Amino acid sequence: MEQELLIKRIEEKDPKAFDVLYENYSKSLFGVIYNIVKNEEIAEEILQDVFIKIWDKAATYSPSKGRIFTWMLNIARNAAIDKTRSKDFNKDKKNLSSENFVDILNAHDNLNEQVDAIGISKYVKKLKETCKSIIELLYFKGFTQKEASEELNIPIGTVKTRNRNCIANLREMLLN
Amino acid sequence: MNIKEYIESGILELYVAGVLSEKENEEVSTAIKEHLELKEEVEDIETAIIKLTAAVAPKDAQKLYDKIKANVLNEKETKVVSLPQKRINWAAYTGWAAAVILAGGLFYLSNQNNNLNYQLQSLDAKNAVLEAKIAEASQDLKKAEELVTLIRAQDITTINLGGQNVSPQSYAKVYWKKDQEVVYIDALGLPEPPEGKVYQVWSLTLDPLTPTSIGLLADFVNDENKVFELQNPNKSQAFGITLEPAGGSETPTMEQLYTLGIVQS
Numbered sequence: 001m002e003q004e005l006l007i008k009r010i011e012e013k014d015p016k017a018f019d020v021l022y023e024n025y026s027k028s029l030f031g032v033i034y035n036i037v038k039n040e041e042i043a044e045e046i047l048q049d050v051f052i053k054i055w056d057k058a059a060t061y062s063p064s065k066g067r068i069f070t071w072m073l074n075i076a077r078n079a080a081i082d083k084t085r086s087k088d089f090n091k092d093k094k095n096l097s098s099e100n101f102v103d104i105l106n107a108h109d110n111l112n113e114q115v116d117a118i119g120i121s122k123y124v125k126k127l128k129e130t131c132k133s134i135i136e137l138l139y140f141k142g143f144t145q146k147e148a149s150e151e152l153n154i155p156i157g158t159v160k161t162r163n164r165n166c167i168a169n170l171r172e173m174l175l176n
Numbered sequence: 177m178n179i180k181e182y183i184e185s186g187i188l189e190l191y192v193a194g195v196l197s198e199k200e201n202e203e204v205s206t207a208i209k210e211h212l213e214l215k216e217e218v219e220d221i222e223t224a225i226i227k228l229t230a231a232v233a234p235k236d237a238q239k240l241y242d243k244i245k246a247n248v249l250n251e252k253e254t255k256v257v258s259l260p261q262k263r264i265n266w267a268a269y270t271g272w273a274a275a276v277i278l279a280g281g282l283f284y285l286s287n288q289n290n291n292l293n294y295q296l297q298s299l300d301a302k303n304a305v306l307e308a309k310i311a312e313a314s315q316d317l318k319k320a321e322e323l324v325t326l327i328r329a330q331d332i333t334t335i336n337l338g339g340q341n342v343s344p345q346s347y348a349k350v351y352w353k354k355d356q357e358v359v360y361i362d363a364l365g366l367p368e369p370p371e372g373k374v375y376q377v378w379s380l381t382l383d384p385l386t387p388t389s390i391g392l393l394a395d396f397v398n399d400e401n402k403v404f405e406l407q408n409p410n411k412s413q414a415f416g417i418t419l420e421p422a423g424g425s426e427t428p429t430m431e432q433l434y435t436l437g438i439v440q441s
Contacts, residue, residue, distance in 0.1 A: 015249060022241055028225070030240075031232030040234040047237065048244045055248045064205045069222050070194040101232045120231040138193045139225055140232075145195065163193075164186030171224045 003068050010058040018055065025069055026051070029076040035101050035140045036080035037089075046083055050076045077142040100136040102127075123173035131166035138163055179213050188214065192221045319401060326351055326360055335415055337437035342419075343367065348435045350415045352408065359408040359415075363393055366402075366434060369419060376420045377404075378428050379412040382438075387416070387428045414438040 009017035029050060034043040053075055061071050083089055105121035124132075130152075137143040137151055138159075149156040182188075190196050191204045208214045230237075326332065332351050339346040347365035352358075361377055369375055375393040380386065391406040393399075418425075419432040 013249075015245075018245055018248060022237075022245065025226070026237035026241070026244075027230035027233050028227075029229075030234070030237040031229040034234050035229075035232050043234065044240055047240065048247055051244055051248050064202045065198070066191060066194060066196075066201050066205065067218065067222060069226065070192055074194045101228075104232050120227065124228070124231075135228070138190070138195055139229065142193070142195060145190065148195075160186040160190060163189050164184070167189045167221055167224060170228060171220060174224050174227045175220065 032076050033080040046079050050079050102132050134163050188218050335437045337435035340433045343434050346434045357409045359406050361404045364402040372422050373419050374422050376424045378416045379410040380414040382413045392424050
């Protein structure tokens with residue numbers, strides 16, 4: 001379904017549009033949220049809140065601001081980060097923040113929970129360490145180029161090109 | 177625009193990540209609309225990222241589908257229904273509260289008004305009573321003043337009538353204004369006449385003893401000051417008061433002579 005049509009049907013509160021949205025993006029958003037809060041129960045709550053927010057705020061979305069996925073991704077990341085900053089968020093879980101998405105994929109691999117994940121982790125392990133960290137920062141954490149360059153201690157222009165190469169590798173592994 | 181260079185710059189990957197500035201986002205969005213190649217490139221990047229991030233999910237999000245969908249759709253419904261409901265309720269409660277307070281206030285004021293009206297009426301009645309009493313008092317005062325004026329007058333003759341055999345305790349006074357041929361009988365010292373009887377006043381000449389009736393002390397019981405005004409054109413030498421049958425008698429019943437007094441000349 002085209003982006004404009006989908007968002008229009010969400011604004012009209014068409015339950016079928018919800019199904020499309022959920023089918024396409026829920027797993028991805030769940031993964032991003034979980035990678036930030038590192039707790040399944042909390043991630044479920046946030047995922048639900050994110051869908052409620054998306055459902056309510058569809059009118060505020062404009063295609064000029066980016067893809068629907070990107071819009072949802074931002075909402076999910078912000079909701080999860082807000083949660084980690086809230087008082088009731090368990091500090092023990094914050095200590096796990098050194099784990100990145102690759103560590104989580106490896107853990108899934110051991111548990112044999114997700115069939116999809118098993119195949120993907122096999123490829124992801126092959127990614128360079130520099131790629132793992134830049135993907136973690138830009139996609140899972142929402143760092144800007146400038147923030148990422150400071151975090152990784154590389155020039156700002158390098159962030160864009162290195163990321164481009166990393167995603168190219170990923171696409172080769174996952175889409176072909 | 178060189179499409180290949182644009183793609184190679186890596187801006188599309190950052191666009192999908194959602195980490196560009198608002199201005200950059202708009203520029204890329206416009207470029208994508210104009211070039212199908214860019215759109216396809218963006219969709220491929222997006223698909224790869226979605227696959228990668230989805231693999232990190234702790235479990236299949238599809239298991240949460242029913243719960244989340246129900247909550248998202250219900251959330252919307254309950255929000256739409258419950259929010260205005262709450263508002264209506266508040267308005268209603270406030271309205272009812274105001275109505276109750278108003279009713280209470282009106283009842284209170286109406287009560288106060290009734291009380292005040294009642295008090296006013298009561299005061300009016302008391303006022304009327306007091307006015308009547310004042311009128312009465314001033315009337316009494318006027319009569320008393322008249323009496324005082326009467327007995328103090330220079331040209332008046334006062335005759336003391338003493339009690340006789342029938343009633344030795346009785347007494348009376350006669351004030352006689354000879355020039356006006358009027359006598360005032362002060363009968364305060366006479367007992368109340370029995371039922372069917374009346375006091376009759378007589379003017380007497382002594383030689384020979386000739387009684388002449390000058391009138392009855394009519395309505396004796398109800399007369400407050402017991403002072404009666406009678407006409408007396410006679411050359412009286414004495415005055416007597418007898419108790420006679422109602423209506424009076426032609427001649428005095430001497431056995432019922434209560435008081436008698438002689439005019440001092």
